[in-house]
Amino acid sequence: MSNDFDKTCIDTIRFLAVDMVQKANSGHPGLPLDAAPMAYALWTRWLKFNPGNPQWFDRDRFVLSAGHGSALLYSLLYLTGYELTLDDIKRFRQWGSKTPGHPERGHTPGVETTTGPLGQGMANAVGMAMAEAQLAARYNRPGHRVIDHCTYALVSDGDLMEGVASEAASLAGHLRLGKLICLYDDNAVTLSAGTDITFSEDRRRRFDAYGWHTIRVNDGNDLAAIEAALETARAKRTRPTMILVRTHLGYGSPEQDSFKAHGSPLGAEGVRKTKQKLGWPTEPDFLVPDDVLAHFRQAVPRGEELEAAWDARVDAYAKAFPDLHAELQQSIRGELAEGWDADIPVFEADDKGMATRDASGKVMNAFAARVPAFTGGSADLDPSTKTVLKGLGDFNPVASEGEDLQGSDSAGWGYFGRNLHFGVREHAMGAIVNGLAAHGAIVPFGSTFLIFSDYMRPPVRLAALMGLHVVHVFTHDSIALGEDGPTHQPIEQLANLRAIPNLVLIRPADANETAMAWRVAMETKDRPVLLALTRQDVPTLDRRRFAAADGLRRGGYVLSDPPDGKPALILIASGSEVGLIVHAAERLQEEGVAVRCVSMPSWELFDALTQAERDQVLPPSVRARLAVELGVSQGWERYIGPDGDMLGMERFGASAPAKVLLESFGFTVDAVVARARALLAR
Known part of the structure; x- marks a missing residue:
């Protein structure tokens, strides 16, 4: 540690997390205990953010890919002044709290992405870095850098074992995403055992091969080395950086370096011993010294200053490049320009x-x-x-x-x-x-x-x-x-x-x-x-004969009806099978059957309608209903009802020309007409 005060700050992070897990009797104390120093270095020395405005656009993004260590993130968010109280911290993993078991975007201020399934967060971070790079390329101009931030991810052994992380890391190296920096909590332990039984590859050489810049920090408590590694990583703008930090899972606890520290509370006695080992008061729980809180809360005015400086740059940019500025702001707001769809074609029958x-x-x-x-x-x-x-x-x-x-x-x-x-x-x-x-x-x-x-x-x-x-x-x-x-x-x-x-x-x-x-x-x-x-x-259906395609917005709509609007049979289909039921309906109508054809492109949009609106499409009085879809029938019972029938696929397909397959599996006009006749004859 660089000094005693830094250690006190780091231990505050650690024991807020430990007390969270212990009070909830659920959670993962191991990662917060070992990763707190690297998190502290990043959040107090380098990370650019504004706790008063978690959505400030030019903030650095921080992704806790090892989402099981959520107590670490919640400690940081509370200490640095996000809209999270000590009571929220104490309600970790409880119903309705802002501190759920794994980080959830949109639920807790400051959480950038929902993590927990390992590897996903690291790949999300690659996407965030790609977004920053594309936006910077499109909007920055000489003397006007309005998009200029980094993406950081804290990843674990489990993250790096998952295939999705390998896929994403390979692409990130190829793309040379220099503003992507990953901190690897290299503690050599997973949920069930040490990594020596499953994970013996040289991770540093692996990321070297991906085209990343790699840095080894041999002691996860060496704050100066971590800070130096972050400084070096930020200077490497032509390649992403992986900082491999050797840590000890459950640092300071009786279960240090054991898988037992991964995903279970330490227990009252284990908590007491850990606090004693690291020189932390055993009482009270959730202790935050005043000087420590004041130190962390410096993030609030610092963040306000950073955002104000950015606002000034944006104002200058708006004067120099008004069209680009307007375009960027519209994209940030998630708005579509008026007339965005003006050139979308209307297709002829x-x-x-x-x-x-x-x-x-x-x-x-x-x-x-x-x-x-x-x-x-x-x-x-x-x-x-x-x-x-x-x-x-x-x-x-x-x-x-x-x-x-x-x-x-x-x-x-x-x-x-x-x-x-x-x-x-x-x-x-x-x-x-x-x-x-x-x-x-x-x-x-x-x-x-x-x-x-x-x-x-x-x-x-x-x-x-x-x-x-x-x-x-x-x-x-x-x-x-x-x-x-x-x-x-x-x-x-x-x-x-x-x-x-x-x-x-x-x-x-x-x-x-x-x-x-x-x-x-x-x-x-x-x-x-x-x-x-x-x-x-x-x-391409003739919309002069059939209902307009904007019926798709309702999820399911009446495509065609008998002349009197009183169907005896309803044919329902999605996608390519709609054309099939249209031809079958023509055949049935020639036989005197009053048929309604319903296009059902989206169950979700249809189910969002009121019951009355759905009944207008599928009137309860018409119980003879046949659905046709080239997929399993599961779920269609909600639309065909107890007296309906379904023509679907209940087995795997085969290798043959499409026409042969459709005929062989019964997706023909003849087959639909026969099923309809049988349904009406019940």
């Missing part, structure tokens, strides 16, 4: 039509230039997902070795590009786009085949939990992708994704529904939106 992935690509490119915050890419699949933003450049480093990429005032280098290339890294892509969205001023999208949503379900779920404005573009949405066979043909994925709360899944029927789906996706700011799109062509 066409029996052959086009794949909804193709329609999606046309729509994206029609509005992208008008929405500067819109950026994203694919997991090496953009020629297939049709997600290239034409003429908007690639996000990639272009400077030669030694050039200060992120310190440059130039707006012309590669970080300006809005096409992100994630490589074959679906899991990292999902977590990185979450980081982009959490950073702010970015509306990100990621794309892959629907089947590979399985690789990225954790970040999709976390985006929904955080209410992030993220768009997922998942194509090849059924067995109709054809010859690639069952490994690539989604069956249960739609049901799986629909099960996630606060996620909107939209499966549009044709090109015009796809255009409307993108409007909904861009306007929906409080939750992620997922578009499930076809590889195969689907008819």
Whole structure:
């Protein structure tokens, strides 16, 4: 330690965390005990933030990827003056408290992203650093650096074991994200054992190979060495930095260096012994010396000064570059410019039509230039997902070795590009786009085949939990992708994704529904939106005969009705199967059956309607209902009712041309008509 007062400050962090865990009789005391010195060094010496305004845009971002150590973060937030009281600290992990078991974005002031599932936070941090780099490239001008902040992450052994962290770290090294700095709590212990039984690789050489700058700190209590490492890392603007800090889990406790200190309270006797070992008073609990609190609370006026200085820079920027300033502020507020969708095409009726992935690509490119915050890419699949933003450049480093990429005032280098290339890294892509969205001023999208949503379900779920404005573009949405066979043909994925709360899944029927789906996706700011799109062509419906595509906004709408508006049978479908039920309805109507066709692109939007509105689409009096979807039937019972029927996929697909597959699995007009007749005959 550099001096006794620093040690007292560090021990205050430690024992607030220990007392939190002990009072709750639940939590993880090990990490706060060993990581407190590095957290103290960062938060008091280097981190740029304003406790009075946690959303100040040019703040540094701090991500506790090792979210199980949340008591450490809550201690820092309270001590530095965020809107968190000592009573909040004492209510750790309790119902309704601001201090839940793992950090939750939007729940606790100062928490940048929801962490806990290991590796996710580190990948989020990569996304945040990418956002800063892109925004700096777009908006900074010589003498006017309005975007200039760092992203820090505290990561654990468990984080670095997870594959998502490896994917993200590999990409970060390639992109040379020099304003990304990770502090690795290298304590050699996980939940169940020491790392020697599972994790013996040379982590430093691993990150060297990724293209990171690495620094070793041999003693996690050596404050001067930690400060020097952070200073060096901040100067390395052409590569991200990993600072490997050798610590001792549960430092000072009877269970030091044992997995037993990871995720269990120390117990009253263990707490007493730990306090005695480190020279801390055993009474009272939650002790915060006045001089320590005063020292930490210097962050409040310091943060106000930092933000005021930034405000002055922004004012000067606004005078010099009024259009850029207005654009940036609009992106920060998450607003869309008036007329942002003015160029979105209206697609003419066409029996052959086009794949909804193709329609999606046309729509994206029609509005992208008008929405500067819109950026994203694919997991090496953009020629297939049709997600290239034409003429908007690639996000990639272009400077030669030694050039200060992120310190440059130039707006012309590669970080300006809005096409992100994630490589074959679906899991990292999902977590990185979450980081982009959490950073702010970015509306990100990621794309892959629907089947590979399985690789990225954790970040999709976390985006929904955080209410992030993220768009997922998942194509090849059924067995109709054809010859690639069952490994690539989604069956249960739609049901799986629909099960996630606060996620909107939209499966549009044709090109015009796809255009409307993108409007909904861009306007929906409080939750992620997922578009499930076809590889195969689907008819573009004649909207002079059928209801307007803006019915998609309601999730489910009456596409066509019998002349008297009194159906005896309702056919319901999503996506490519809507065209199928339309043709089946024509056949049935020729036989004298009064048929209503309902397009149901989004369960979530439909379920948000009032019961009366839903009953207008699916009147309770019409009990003969047949749903058709190229996926498992699970969940459709809520719409077809006890007397309805479902034509779906209850087995894996096969390798064959799409037409053969659809015929073989019964997705034909004849099959739909036969199921409808049988339903009416009951």
